[in-house]
Amino acid sequence: MNGLAWDDARARRAREWARRQLGAAQEPALEPAAADASSRRYFRIQVPGDGSRIIMDAPEQSEAVAAFVRIAGLLAEAGIHAPQIEAADLEHGLLLLTDLGHRTYLQALHEGDDPQPLLDAAVDALIRAQATVPVDGLPAYDEARLRGELELFTDWYLPCCCGVASAEARRRLRGGLDDLLERVGGQARAFCHRDYMPRNLMVCTPLPGVLDFQDAVAGPVTYDAVSLLRDAFISWPREREVATLQRYHRRARAAGVPVPEGFEAFWADCQWMGVQRHLKVLGIFARLAYRDGKPRYLTDAPRFFAYLRAAAEEQAALRPLVDEVLALAAVPGRVSYAEVD
CATH class of the missing domain: 3.90.1200.10 (Aminoglycoside phosphotransferase (APH), C-terminal lobe)
Known part of the structure; x- marks a missing residue:
């Protein structure tokens, strides 16, 4: 997908960050969820006993990540079913999101x-x-x-x-x-x-x-x-x-x-x-x-x-x-x- 490796330094950093946000004792299992035409990537992580989450990994896209956070709030207020943001690191372009499923x-x-x-x-x-x-x-x-x-x-x-x-x-x-x-x-x-x-x-x-x-x-x-x-x-x-x-x-x-x-x-x-x-x-x-x-x-x-x-x-x-x-x-x-x- 998108010509990018999925088990690289970026992925490992995102997984470790998510582990800390979730307070998990072990690093959660990680798999690719999606990629787009930019360098932005999405990973799905499995949290034992607590379902799955999505990590948005968008380094050097702090403005886009901040916009995502702001617009997610606007959509939620309007009653639109968008991912909820559980944690954010805007400096490194990382978001921890609720998972809306596998099927587009x-x-x-x-x-x-x-x-x-x-x-x-x-x-x-x-x-x-x-x-x-x-x-x-x-x-x-x-x-x-x-x-x-x-x-x-x-x-x-x-x-x-x-x-x-x-x-x-x-x-x-x-x-x-x-x-x-x-x-x-x-x-x-x-x-x-x-x-x-x-x-x-x-x-x-x-x-x-x-x-x-x-x-x-x-x-x-x-x-x-x-x-x-x-x-x-x-x-x-x-x-x-x-x-x-x-x-x-x-x-x-x-x-x-x-x-x-x-x-x-x-x-x-x-x-x-x-x-x-x-x-x-x-x-x-x-x-x-x-x-x-x-x-x-x-x-x-x-x-x-x-x-x-x-x-x-x-x-x-x-x-x-x-x-x-x-x-x-x-x-x-x-x-x-x-x-x-």
Whole structure:
């Protein structure tokens, strides 16, 4: 997982720290729980007679760990099922967390679980967060930040995967990206998890458990709903996507979440928001491959190009931008992994 060893000095330090926090006489058994695209890792430890815990090991990420602690508190106050923090060492990037179980939504869906109750619970939890979690003090997901994310596509994906110079990519996409940012920037703001997707939602009681929320912001109200339904690792039939968003829209309106009054306008906002996210994710995948030596992420790039095409089919105003993106991306790549620092 993530190319990192699991029985190294970091793991041993985390295990010893957890032992002290728990007051255990012996070091608890430790196993990998998860890794992500960053250097952050998660270990599961078994505590004799007291179940299991999760250790977050995130050295040199003290700000992200502090954000995790703060947002975990906000989610708990809102009634969202997030891990409870039993101990923290912010200086060394260590957290001791309650364990929400072994099965993610993604695993459950791939194993054939009925998706409807999972999606319904995810929608309800999202609405609860958007309706009740205060956004004062959260970073603003503003135009500068959104534009910087789009530049991941022009500065990483197109040059590295397609051989298109960054300056040329920015020039050809400038007008379409400006329009995109204007439409996305006009959306109402709400609590935005930023990674609200099946691999960060847990099958547990109550459903769902919510993970990986340390990057939460005050952002466009459609962002998390789009993240849930246009994921990197699973795609939904259009009928289920529409039905789920209709349910979300109806219940969000009733809860006071600032979505557009009509579903058609909300659906259009989702398409614009989706394109921003899809381009960002493609850029992140390329950066992970070419800068960080993790090429496996690029295997899911075709899914995001399919999402781009779907958004343009649903929203005619997006077609010029998506057509230009597809034209640029069709150029064969001319850069090898070894040539990119």
